[in-house]
Amino acid sequence: MGKIPTTIPRRQLGRRLRDMRxxxxxxxxxxxxxxERGAGTLQRLEKGEAxxxxxxxxxxxxxxxxRMDELPGLLELAKVAASKDGEQGLWWNEYSDAIRDDxxxxxxxxxxASKLxxxxxxxxxxxxxxxxxxRTLGARYFxxxxSREIEQVVTVRLNRQRIITRRRNPVEVDLLLDENALRRVVGGPKVMAAALRRLADLPANVTIRVxxxxxxxPLxxxxxxxxxxxxDRATGEPPTVYVEGYRGNLYYDRAEAVAQYRDTFRTLQAVASSPADSKQMLRRLAREYER
Structure with missing residues (x-):
């Protein structure tokens, strides 16, 4: 999987401090x-965001x-979390201005991640x-x-896609799209046709259902x-749910919350079209947009 950012050891340290507290x-x-710190400072430390x-x-x-018995191990973990070595050469460092803090x-x-x-x-x-x-969405939201800054936003999104297209250990993705996402026109018919053909031609490590x-x-x-x-189990990082919101983003790593979202996905998946039928639908809609 290559170089691991210090995000994981930061979150491991934060969880252990939170559990101890x-x-x-x-x-x-x-x-x-x-x-003698602010509550917000300690909260960021516990969340792995300090x-x-x-x-x-x-x-x-x-x-x-x-818990002084924990000190040696936590100090070692803190050193790894605070190290800049794990961050060198990571692509997003070049685009910090184009990535929102949240x-x-x-x-x-x-x-x-190993699977999304x-x-x-x-x-x-x-x-x-x-x-x-x-680019169309970026021009609306930002x-x-x-235009230069919007192009940076586009570049960030394209760079994120490397994890599914790289030759070595590409991330496995199980993608479920509501038909809304296919019918809501973004950028005009030509843009939509290309977007849907892209979905239909995603690599084998991405499973798509509509x-x-x-x-x-269904819910x-x-x-x-x-x-x-x-x-990967070796990271020690628990499964995490990410929910993007208009005013802010939420993260859940408690087992019961993760289980609820997994159940929700399974319920929706059970009534979705098969991957083969979904790709046929994507290509059919792409042809309709091209007319």
Whole structure:
């Protein structure tokens, strides 16, 4: 899988600190006060999102939680998490201005995943968009930015797609698209035709199914888009659910939440068209857009 970003050790460190705090029965506000940090600073550390990891804070937290036996291992993990070596040569470092802060964590996790289970109800996901489709959406969403900046956004999306097209260990993707995403016109008929042909011609490691309008509402309610990310066991990273929102993104790694989203995907998948029928539908709709 190549170079692993420091995202995973950061999250491992954060989870262990969070578990130790909860086992000690100490609130995040009290723990932060005792180490003379803000609650937000400690929360970012526990989420694996801290920009800076202070070894003195790790030592102080172990003392507060009465877990000095954990200190040597946590310090080693913290050193790996704080290292810049794992980040050198990673493509997204060149495009930090084009990646929203709240989306950067997802890009890092996506690059480390071994499998992605994706449901999208409204648009074609960025991971499989064509450049023109991505450019049209970018021009709408980033309407106050320059064309050069929009091109950077497009480049980021295309670079993300390397994980499914690389020769060595491409990521396995189970993709479920609502028919809405195929019928909602983005960029005009020509753009849509190319986008759907791209979906129909995805490599074998990507399995695509279409949830047709005729399936109704299998869950009894409308369901928004989500991604379940799985990681190689050797990383120690638990499966994580990513839910993108208009005002912010959510991440769930608790077992019960992940299980609920897996069940949701299976329910939707059960009434979706087969991969073969889905590809036929994609090609048929592409021809319709080309007329």
């Amino acid at each position: 909860q086992e000690a029965g100490i609130s995040i506000q009290d723990a932060a006060r005792l180490i 920009n800076r990891i202070r070894m003195l804070d790790i030592q102080a937290l172990c003392q507060i939680y009465d 989306f950067e964590l997802y890009v890092r996790l996506e690059a480390s 289970t994706v449901y999208q109800s409204e648009i074609i996901p960025g991971l499989v968009q064509t450049a023109d489709y991505a 309407s106050d930015t320059s 949830l047709p309008f005729s399936a109704g509402f 009894g309610v409308a369901c928004g888009p989500f991604v379940v990310l799985d990681f």
